[in-house]
Each structure stands twice: as structure tokens, then as C-alpha cells.
Amino acid sequence: MSAxxxxxxxxxxxxxxxSVVARELRPRRVTAMSVIEAANTPQTVAVAPAPPAxxxxxxxxxxxxxxxxxxxxxxxxxAGIHFAAAAGHLxxxxxxxxxxxxxxxxxxxxxxxxxxxxSTRLFLAAALGTAAVIALWFVSRxxxxxxxxxxxxxxxxxxxxxxxxxxxxxxxxxxxxxARTPHKPKARGRVRVxxxxxxAVPLAALAGWMAVGSALxxxxxxxxxxxxxxxxxxxxxADLVAAPGSEPLKVFTLTAGVVSIEGHQAWAYNGTVPGxxxxxxxxxxxxxxxxxxxxxxxxxxWHGLRLPDAEDGVAGIxxxxxxxxxxxxxxxxxxxxxxxxxxxxxxxxxxxxxxLFGSLMVLPRGGVAESRDYTLVVHxxxxxxxxxINGSHRLHLDAAPGDTVRLRIVNANDPPLxxxxxxxxxxxxxxxxxxxxxxxxNAPQVIGPERIPxxxxxxxxxxxTMPPSGEVELAGLIxxxxxNPFATEPVSPVTIGDGPAPTAVKLDSLPRFDLxxxxxxxxDPIADATAxxxxxxxxxxxxxxxxxxxxDFTDTFSGYTSPYVPPIRVREGQxxxxxxxxxxxxxxxxxxxxxxxxxVLAKNGHPLTGSxxxxxxILAGPKETWDVAFKADNPGxxxxxxxxLGHAVxxxxxxxxxxxxxxxxxxxxxxxxxxx
Numbered sequence: 001m002s003a004x005x006x007x008x009x010x011x012x013x014x015x016x017x018x019s020v021v022a023r024e025l026r027p028r029r030v031t032a033m034s035v036i037e038a039a040n041t042p043q044t045v046a047v048a049p050a051p052p053a054x055x056x057x058x059x060x061x062x063x064x065x066x067x068x069x070x071x072x073x074x075x076x077x078x079a080g081i082h083f084a085a086a087a088g089h090l091x092x093x094x095x096x097x098x099x100x101x102x103x104x105x106x107x108x109x110x111x112x113x114x115x116x117x118x119s120t121r122l123f124l125a126a127a128l129g130t131a132a133v134i135a136l137w138f139v140s141r142x143x144x145x146x147x148x149x150x151x152x153x154x155x156x157x158x159x160x161x162x163x164x165x166x167x168x169x170x171x172x173x174x175x176x177x178x179a180r181t182p183h184k185p186k187a188r189g190r191v192r193v194x195x196x197x198x199x200a201v202p203l204a205a206l207a208g209w210m211a212v213g214s215a216l217x218x219x220x221x222x223x224x225x226x227x228x229x230x231x232x233x234x235x236x237x238a239d240l241v242a243a244p245g246s247e248p249l250k251v252f253t254l255t256a257g258v259v260s261i262e263g264h265q266a267w268a269y270n271g272t273v274p275g276x277x278x279x280x281x282x283x284x285x286x287x288x289x290x291x292x293x294x295x296x297x298x299x300x301x302w303h304g305l306r307l308p309d310a311e312d313g314v315a316g317i318x319x320x321x322x323x324x325x326x327x328x329x330x331x332x333x334x335x336x337x338x339x340x341x342x343x344x345x346x347x348x349x350x351x352x353x354x355x356l357f358g359s360l361m362v363l364p365r366g367g368v369a370e371s372r373d374y375t376l377v378v379h380x381x382x383x384x385x386x387x388x389i390n391g392s393h394r395l396h397l398d399a400a401p402g403d404t405v406r407l408r409i410v411n412a413n414d415p416p417l418x419x420x421x422x423x424x425x426x427x428x429x430x431x432x433x434x435x436x437x438x439x440x441x442n443a444p445q446v447i448g449p450e451r452i453p454x455x456x457x458x459x460x461x462x463x464x465t466m467p468p469s470g471e472v473e474l475a476g477l478i479x480x481x482x483x484n485p486f487a488t489e490p491v492s493p494v495t496i497g498d499g500p501a502p503t504a505v506k507l508d509s510l511p512r513f514d515l516x517x518x519x520x521x522x523x524d525p526i527a528d529a530t531a532x533x534x535x536x537x538x539x540x541x542x543x544x545x546x547x548x549x550x551x552d553f554t555d556t557f558s559g560y561t562s563p564y565v566p567p568i569r570v571r572e573g574q575x576x577x578x579x580x581x582x583x584x585x586x587x588x589x590x591x592x593x594x595x596x597x598x599x600v601l602a603k604n605g606h607p608l609t610g611s612x613x614x615x616x617x618i619l620a621g622p623k624e625t626w627d628v629a630f631k632a633d634n635p636g637x638x639x640x641x642x643x644x645l646g647h648a649v650x651x652x653x654x655x656x657x658x659x660x661x662x663x664x665x666x667x668x669x670x671x672x673x674x675x676x
Contacts, residue, residue, distance in 0.1 A: 068118055071126075071174040072111040074167050079107035081164045103133065120179045127175035130168050137165050222670045223563045225317055225655045226637045228662035237318050237663045240309040240636050242332050247285040252278055254300065256344075256356060257293035261391075267294060267354040273391055274377045274412070275358030278342070280334045282365055288330045290322055297321035297672055300330060301345035301594075302360065303457060304438055304616045307332035309636025309661075312594055315346035315675050316667025317637050317655065322346075323672075334362045338438020339408040339459045341377070347674045349649040353380050353414045361408070362438075370406040370463060372399050376494060378422060378477050379412040387413055387478055389494060399466045399497040406434075407462045407474060407496075411454040419588035419644035421619060423451035424460070425510055427493075428472035428502030431464035433518065439597065442611035443520035449505060451476055452513040455590025455619040457643035470499040476507050516603050519611025526575065526599040526629050527612050533574035534632075540582045540589045540620060540642070540652070554651040555587075555642065561651025562676075563667065568640070570632040571659045577601075577629045582620040589647060592617040593630065593656070594638040601627040617643055632656075637663050641676065648676040 086100035110126055139145065228234045254269045254276075261273055269275030280286055290300050299321050301313035311332045315321035322328045343357035359375050374397050376389050389395045399405050411422055432444040433452065437459050452460050466472065475493040495501075539558045557565045570576055578598075580591055593616055600613040604625050618626050635658045642652040653676055667673040 067174050067178050068114055071171055071178060072114045074171045074174070075107050075111040075114065075126075078164050078167050078171070079104040079111065082107065118178065123175045123179040127172050127179070130172050130175065134165055134168050134172070222666040222668045223316075224663065224666045225563065225567065226657045226662050228664075234660050234662040235635070237309045237636055237661060237665075240661075242285070242308050242311065245285060245333065247283055247333055248281070250278075250280045250284045250286050252276075252286070252288045253291060254288060254358075255291040255293055256298050258295070259355075261355075267351060267356050269356065269358055273355035273357075274379060275342070275356070277358060277375055278360045279363060280361070281363050282334060282337050284334050286330075286332055286334055290328045290330065292322045292324055292326050292328075295324055296351075297323055297346055298344050298351060298356065299328070299346040300342050302330070302332070302340065302342050303592075304338070304340040304459075305332070305334070305360070305362075306336055306595055306597065306634060309595060309634070309638065312636070312638070313345050314594070314639050316665050316671060316673030317639065317663055317675060318665070320665055320671075321673050336438065337362050337364050338435060339375070339410065339461055340438055341410050341412060341457075341459070343412070345675055348676050349645040352412070352645065357412050359408070359410055368406060370404040372397070372403050372405040373408070374406065375408045375410065376474070376477075377410045377412050380414050389477060395494045397494065397496045399472075401466050401468045401497070403466045403497075405464055405466060405472075405496060409452075409454065409460045409462065409474075409477075411456055411458050413456060414645050415456050415588075417646060418586055419455065419590070419642070419647060421453040421455045421458075421588055421590070422477055423453050423507070423512070424474055424476045425449045425451045425507060426462055426464060426472060426474055427505060428470055429464045429467050431462045433460060433513065434463045435459075435461035436515065436613060437597075437615040437617060439614040441519045441613070442522045444518065444611070447513070447518075450511050450513045451507065453619055453621075455588060455617060455643065456645070457590055457592050458615070458617050458619065466497050470497070471501055472496040473502055515600070515610070515613050516606065516608045517610045521608075521610065522612055524599060524612040526631060527601060527608070529575055529629065531575075532577035532629065534568065534570055534576040535579075536568055536576070537579040537581060538591075538654075540580065540587075540591075541584060542587070542650075555589075555647040556651055557654050560654075562641075562648075562653035565651075565654035567655045567657040569657050569659065572632055572635050574632045575629060576632055576656075577627065580618060580620050580626045580628065582622060582624050585622050587622060587647070588644070589620045589652070590617045590643045591620060591640065592643040593640050595634045595636060596630045596632075596638065596656075598628040598630055601629055603627075632658065635661055637661055639675070645676070 082100045082104035086097050086104065106129075113122055114126070136145075228236070255271075256267065256269055257271070259266055259268045259271050259273075261268070266273050278286075278288075288300070290298070292298050297315070299313045299315045299319060302311070309318055311330045312318045313330065319328070338361075340360040340362065341357060342360050344351040357377075357379065359377050361375065376395070378387060378389055380387065387393075397405075407426075409424055413422065415421070427449050430446040430448060432446055434441060434444050438461075452462075454460055462474075464472065473493040473495055477494070537558070540555075541559065542555045554561045560566065568576065568578075582589055597614045597616055598618055600608060600615065600618065602608065618628055620626055637658070638656040640654050640656055641648045644652075665671070665673060667675055
């Protein structure tokens with residue numbers, strides 16, 4: 001008796017992925033009895049008629065072959081990008097570099113396996129592993145990773161890694177398609193297979209070009225912004241120190257070290273974030289000793305102060321960064337009354353948000369007129385993802401009815417990727433904006449609640465009188481960027497005094513403070529000048545380019561990135577006019593000058609009609625043009641840069657070089673000096 005087998009059912013190429021996975025993973029049980037039975041089974045069987053022949057049975061195989069080649073090429077391209085990125089990560093943090101090398105090697109092995117031994121299990125594993133890498137990328141860019149060197153600090157998405165991630169997303173789709181029909185390429189149809197694979201070739205070639213180009217465009221090992229020229233007399237910035245004098249001496253020590261705050265690792269001066277507030281009186285001689293207990297080099301910049309160039313604290317331009325275990329003494333005379341601050345200017349992008357900053361107040365010799373004088377430093381919280389004021393997420397200040405209160409707002413917060421400012425507004429009392437960046441405004445009038453845009457590094461002094469009853473609130477101490485997923489979350493407002501809270505308002509509905517019309521006009525020697533000795537237009541833009549050994553989105557000054565931006569060359573005594581043109585449509589750039597003060601001339605071609613405005617940073621919003629000027633009265637080599645840390649580190653830095661001044665210091669990979 002012959003055994004009749006059921007007719008085989010043709011399997012459709014469009015079988016579901018789940019059924020393919022189940023069939024591949026189903027265990028097959030083989031026993032000795034089954035082998036014996038199979039051997040004793042008669043070979044005469046009735047076979048059902050074969051299904052009709054399909055005219056072209058191989059398209060699925062040829063289609064899968066094209067997908068296999070494409071997936072292998074894309075995987076190799078991404079591996080090349082990861083190898084290129086490994087060099088920079090090795091220098092930054094050894095485990096990161098090892099991770100990228102391992103990831104690149106794994107992707108090379110995967111590309112080989114895809115071609116040599118394709119299988120459903122391989123493609124499912126590849127899809128799962130690649131999806132995990134993509135997820136890790138998103139976490140590192142949105143919330144940051146809980147590991148050194150910057151726990152929970154989001155990284156800036158760069159062009160190179162965004163391209164790699166897009167390529168990996170395409171690869172995941174291909175892996176899932178290949179898991180359905182994992183056919184090994186056949187000899188026939190190779191021409192069509194090759195042609196259908198061509199779309200992957202440009203992507204892989206672009207990835208390889210980025211990888212090779214990154215290696216060919218490294219950061220200079222040592223770059224000197226103003227070298228001494230043989231045979232030409234010059235003065236070194238190291239010799240531009242404060243002259244000896246008999247001024248009252250104020251002595252401070254700032255010890256930079258690693259601490260734990262709220263369960264998070266921070267870098268701090270004297271164990272606190274912000275660092276201790278330094279209060280001195282106009283005319284005091286200030287001597288500060290920096291002691292470095294950090295694992296990296298560091299320095300201190302005195303933001304906004306006009307002081308001798310040797311004391312400016314910019315690593316690679318005015319000094320060498322202080323090595324771990326070392327110390328450095330800064331000494332200068334506090335000549336300008338106002339609200340200032342200090343922060344690291346070595347590897348600023350990493351060191352400042354970790355906690356290396358604090359406030360510095362220069363008070364008038366006769367004291368302040370207000371009965372209450374408070375400093376509010378707005379900064380990134382210890383968890384790296386929220387905003388704090390003076391180290392706290394909730395702040396209440398004492399004040400009685402009738403008290404006059406001065407609030408000194410210092411924006412030390414690292415902003416979102418677009419550089420958007422904070423926009424504080426005082427609710428519950430009328431107030432005057434008496435100073436910007438530490439410099440008084442003329443005849444400031446009382447205004448109602450208005451939003452005051454402050455870019456990173458900028459300051460504003462508000463003065464008001466406490467009402468007979470009720471508290472006053474300072475709101476808007478957050479970055480406000482509608483629709484921006486990287487924007488910082490809100491914080492509770494600062495409250496002053498006791499009593500009922502002021503009437504709630506929608507901050508977006510409040511008018512914006514306009515520094516070009518506020519206060520009363522007054523004579524000003526620079527604003528009233530009719531001619532300038534040096535004129536320079538600086539276009540604020542950005543483009544994809546090789547920078548610091550990586551192909552990335554860059555922020556540029558007139559198409560150049562640091563350290564290759566042509567300097568502004570001046571002679572002592574000259575009047576310098578700068579036209580700052582923000583060509584971008586979605587970025588804010590607070591352009592900060594060292595050692596000098598801008599006099600604001602015009603905005604978008606319209607001269608100021610209010611008080612003369614003197615600031616050390618001008619906030620250039622999207623598509624805005626600002627005309628500013630300064631007198632070259634402080635010889636040295638001075639930084640001019642965007643104070644959005646991500647923009648500065650992406651290339652938006654340059655120098656103002658005085659004739660006859662040179663620097664013996666260099667910045668770059670060999671020198672150990674990294675000013676941003």
C-alpha cells in the first residue's frame with residue numbers, strides 16, 4: 001500500500017514576517033525511530049500534480065540581492081563614519097572612543113555576513129541592534145547619557161551623526177525587508193541587481209568621503225592668533241598686566257574641584273554652584289588665586305570687565321590653561337561699577353555648564369541706593385536638564401512694603417540649540433531697567449510688565465518699590481522657543497515679599513522691552529561720532545563644512561570658522577565700527593566682546609532714540625542687523641565671539657588684534673589650550 005502525501009501548497013513570497021520568523025525559529029525534533037521509519041518507507045509515493053509554472057520565478061531573489069548589496073554598502077558607510085568619529089572621542093573620553101571603534105568593527109563584520117551568509121536571524125538581529133544604536137543616539141541628543149564626561153548633558157546633533165543615523169534608519173527598513181525573503185544573490189540577473197543597487201552607492205560614497213575628509217581636516221595642533229614677527233618690535237600680552245598701585249586690596253581664592261550636588265557630579269568653585277559671589281568696590285585692587293583640583297586644565301575669564309589683557313583668562317590667547325594641581329593668580333583694578341560674572345574660558349562648552357561660573361559685583365564707593373540688593377544667576381541645574389536660580393529651583397526673597405529692591409539678573413544658562421534668550425518680566429510692580437551689562441541707562445522710566453530679552457552672558461538690573469500689599473514675581477526665566485523640542489522646561493518664578501500673588505498673565509502677550517527707544521537721549525562721544533577709523537561687517541551664518549576634523553554644521557563669521565576668521569586689526573586710539581548681520585532665520589547670537597564695551601548705534605538701520613546703550617554683548621536675533629562701535633583703548637589680543645556655547649565651539653570665534661601686540665600662547669590639540 002502506497003502512502004499518499006498531501007499536496008504541497010505553494011508559499012507566497014509575500015508571507016508575513018511573523019510566519020517567516022516562526023518557521024525559522026521552530027525547533028525540529030529528530031529521533032532514531034524517525035530516521036529508521038524514514039529509511040523503511042517505500043519510495044513509491046503518489047505526488048500531487050505540480051502547480052502551474054510561473055513564467056519568471058526569480059524576481060524576489062533578484063530584488064533581495066539588490067537589497068543585500070544596498071544594506072551591505074550602507075552598513076560599511078556608517079562603519080566608516082564611526083571610525084572617523086572614534087578619534088575625537090578617544091581624545092575626549094576613552095570609553096567613548098573604544099565604543100565607536102567596536103561599533104565600527106561590528107558593522108564591518110555585519111556587512112560581510114550580509115553578503116556571505118544572509119539569513120532571517122541575521123537580518124532580525126541586525127535590525128534590532130541598529131535600532132538600539134539609533135535609540136541611543138536620540139537619548140544622547142535629547143536628555144544626555146548618565147555617564148562621564150558629561151552626565152545627562154545633551155549633545156549637539158551634528159551633521160555627520162545625523163547623516164549616519166538617517167542611513168541607519170534606512171538600513172533597518174532594508175533589514176526587515178530582507179528578513180522576509182533572505183535569498184542569496186544568484187548569477188543570473190547580475191546586471192539588473194547591480195543597477196538596482198546603485199542608489200545605495202552615493203550614500204556609501206558620501207559616508208566614506210566624510211570619514212576620509214574628517215581625517216584630512218584636523219584641528220590645528222598649535223594655532224597662534226598673533227605671533228611675534230622677527231625683526232618687528234612687539235609687546236607680548238603676558239606683559240600687559242596691572243600697574244603697581246596702592247589701591248585697597250581684596251583677596252580671594254577660588255578652588256575648582258569636583259563635587260556632588262543633588263546626586264549629580266558637578267564642577268564647582270569652592271564647592272558651590274554658582275561659585276561664591278565676589279563683591280568689591282570701585283577702585284579696589286582685586287587679587288584672585290585659582291587653584292585647580294579638577295582632572296582637566298582650566299582658567300577664569302572676568303566677563304564684562306575692562307582689565308589688562310594678561311588677566312583676561314582666555315586659554316591659548318592670554319595665558320596657558322592651568323594644569324591639574326596647579327594655580328594661577330589674577331590681579332586687576334575694578335574700574336567699572338556694575339553687574340559682572342566670571343567663568344572658565346578653557347573648554348568652555350563643557351566646563352561652564354558643569355558649574356564653573358559665579359557672579360562679580362563692583363559697587364560704587366558710596367554704596368547702592370536700594371534697601372535690598374539681590375543677584376539672580378540663571379543657570380543650568382545640577383541635573384543638566386532644568387533651570388535653576390542661584391542653585392535653587394524655587395527662590396523667595398525678603399522685602400517689606402515700601403522697600404526699594406534691585407534685582408541683578410545674570411543669564412549664565414546654556415541655551416537651546418537656536419540660542420534663544422530668556423525673557424524675564426516683573427509682575428506685581430512697575431519697575432525701571434537701570435542698567436544693561438552693568439552699564440547705567442540714562443533717565444530710565446517706569447514700565448509695566450515687559451519681557452526683557454537676555455542672551456547668554458547678558459545682564460540686566462531692575463529696580464522697583466514693593467507695593468503696600470502682595471508679593472512681586474519675576475517670571476520668564478526660561479528659554480522660550482515654541483515648538484522646539486530641545487527647549488528648557490519652565491521653572492517656578494522668583495517671588496519677592498509676602499502676600500497675595502499678582503494677577504496671572506500670559507507672558508507671550510506681554511510687550512517686548514526695546515533698548516533702542518528706552519530712556520532719554522544724551523550726548524555720547526562714540527554714538528555721536530560721524531567717522532570711524534575701522535569699519536567691518538560680520539555676517540553671522542552657518543553651513544556644513546569640515547571643522548575640527550569633523551564634517552558638521554558650523555556657525556560662521558562671514559563664512560569663516562575659528563581659528564581661521566580674519567582678525568579685526570586696530571591701532572590704539574582708533575574708533576571701530578562693526579555691522580553685525582544675522583543672516584540666519586532661526587538662530588540668536590549674543591556677540592560678546594572682551595576688554596571693551598560696545599556703544600549701540602542702530603538696529604536694522606534705525607538709530608537709537610532713547611538712552612545711549614553700552615553693553616559687552618549684543619543679542620542679534622534672526623535676520624537682525626546691529627551697528628555697534630568701540631574705542632580701541634585697551635591694547636591686547638581680545639576675543640570676539642558668540643556666547644552661545646554650542647555656536648562658539650562650532651566656529652563662531654575671532655580676535656581683535658592690536659598693532660604691535662603678540663601672544664606667546666597657542667591653542668590647539670598639542671598646546672592643551674581650548675578656549676571654547
